[in-house]
Amino acid sequence: MASFNASVQGIILAAGRSTRFKTEGTKLQYTLCGQEMIMFPVKLLNQLDIPTTIVVGHKKELVMSIVNGHNLSGISFIEQKEQQGTGHALKVTQSAWSADHILVINGDMPLVTRDTIENLIQTHLEAFADVSFVKAHNQDPTIRGYGRVIRKGSSVIVKEEKDLPVDAPIICCVNAGIYIFKRSFLEKGIDRLTPSTVTGEWYIPDLINFANDNRYHVETIDAAFDLIRGVNTLKELWEAEYLKRTELISYWMSNGVQFSVAPHIQLDIDVTIGSGTIVGPGALIKKGSRIGRNCRIEAYTSITASTIEENVTILPFSVINESHVAAEAIIGPFAHLRNNVTVGAHSHIGSFVEATKTTIGEYSKAKHLAYLGNAHIGSHVNIGAGTIVCNYNGVNKSETIIKDGAQIGALNALIAPISIGQEAITAAGSSLTENVPDNGFAIARTQQTTKHAYAPILREKLKNKKNLDEVLQKTTSVSPAPAPKVTYEAKPAYKKTNSEL
Incomplete structure (x- = not known):
């Protein structure tokens, strides 16, 4: 032509x-x-x-x-x-x-x-x-x-x-x-x-x-x-998009991609999907995303402008925007990667973990309830449940570095800028503001005080306080008695006598 x-x-x-x-x-x-x-x-x-x-x-x-x-x-x-x-x-x-x-x-x-x-x-x-x-x-x-x-x-x-x-x-x-x-x-x-x-x-x-x-x-x-359909109404737009999406899904099916409940999947025209991949119901794959071979994209996952390499599993309800996930990694469920996150091969970013502007090395794990922002995380790192990278002070965002092999305890707060050394360990519940050297152990929490046999006394105090509070509440809730009504008897006007004139 x-x-x-x-x-x-x-x-x-x-x-x-x-x-x-x-x-x-x-x-x-x-x-x-x-x-x-x-x-x-x-x-x-x-x-x-x-x-x-x-x-x-x-x-x-x-x-x-x-x-x-x-x-x-x-x-x-x-x-x-x-x-x-x-x-x-x-x-x-x-x-x-x-x-x-x-x-x-x-x-x-x-x-x-x-x-x-x-x-x-x-x-x-x-x-x-x-x-x-x-x-x-x-x-x-x-x-x-x-x-x-x-x-x-x-x-x-x-x-x-x-x-x-x-x-x-x-x-x-x-x-x-x-x-x-x-x-x-x-x-x-x-x-x-x-x-x-x-x-x-x-x-x-x-x-x-x-x-x-x-x-x-x-x-x-x-x-x-x-x-040759033209589009003159929003209904016709919906019909045309349905036809175009059906065409796209049919094309990828013919190239070895399996779609579960295909009518419920949203697919943009510029995405690519490798053969052997399974896409679950309700998935959204948009804006030029690249999905490798033999991946599992499970239900209600949203992938936008991202690259997913081979053999990756994306568990349900995960959101991935402008990020890169390397081969064999596991994401989700309910994970959120955004703004240039890189997840290394064989790593696992799990339930309710959010990461932004962060790189995560190979074989690293953040499996539960964490926020990772502006962080550089090495390989073979374990991030404990509930850990937060505190990267923003209200004015500036600072970086956190966690080197290879480090183990971050549960419920840690890492106050950036901060560096956790190679093979270092941080204790659970720590709020860290200073760098931790290689192979170091850091603990930053108040000393525990234990009072033996004090639990029954404490319960009694709490019970008495609760009873007192209830009495005070009842007292203050009683309406004051109305003031007595005062009446005044009218007297006739005073008149001077003749002798007073």
Whole structure:
């Protein structure tokens, strides 16, 4: 196909307002299996070495930012300032037409395959057609929004659904919205487009009707409807992602990967999984993660942007982000590795252990209830249950070094910066602030005091205190008696006697 593609350039229509999504953004920013919708047709044409112009309009800065973020070559943009239909969008690209044939595809078609595009181009070129397009059969009358393909003798007519009469018979043959035009034909036909009397918009399918009316050569190819689905609503996005994920899981199954309850697994388009690996129900594997051979990824595990080497076991409900787990290691259950954690071969990071920005050597263990932050942990190290690396003082984060063979007792608090020497031991319950030398033993806790036969006395004191507290509570809870009501008898006004006058 490379020799054909030298004479073909692509146009991707990506200017629409996405009104049926009923969200503030553009539908083209939404992801399917970890990739933005717009990038499916963009990458498809890029893989075919077809230079591409993208028509942008609504949320143009966002769309351009997404595309540019993938650093692909051969991409340019043209703005459609007013969204007046697909025909108008194609016309605004006229100044960019340079190849002999112009391929046009909508930006909301994430399921189109390379085979479909190659078949369309090959059919068009071999037949010396003026215009060729893809059609499909849709048997579901509830799926709306597709132009209908109507054959009249040797002619092919395309009618937009909006322009069909209400009582029009059901037509199952639909226009996919993927075209290739001979440039010489397109230059003649593009100015013949007129706005729809129903919507006032210009439509690309009218070019096909113009070709039929003027006896130009029109070719069609058929494709499965599921492969040409457009996405205009959030429900259609969900349907398209389900189909894409099913395609991905089927591919990995054919390459030796077992999925338990496959419909409940989320898989991004850019992950890789080695043969012999078993993926449990509810697992999420995302953002380019690499899973080696013969791994066990158990139920409800989330792996994001991480590398898991061969023969690793990830137990249920573990979360691994941007980390590397070496061969034969065991992670979880309920473990959390994030922000560049490296776990060495044969190591075990167990239940409710969280690690961040930490390296852990070979054959080391942190099997229960620990936090490891900004730590460099050697090989053959054992981290006791409940140990916390205190790496943050409220302003700065400091490093902790635990050298090979060290044994950290349970319920230790390691106050960073601190270094625990090779083969050193720390006592359980210690709160350590100073470095421990190689082969040293550190204990940092208050001295235990034991009072013989004091337990009965203590219980009696506690019991008496409890009784006293209850009495006080009852006393303070009694409402005070109301004050007696005072009444005053009214006296007649005083009058002076005659003798006082």
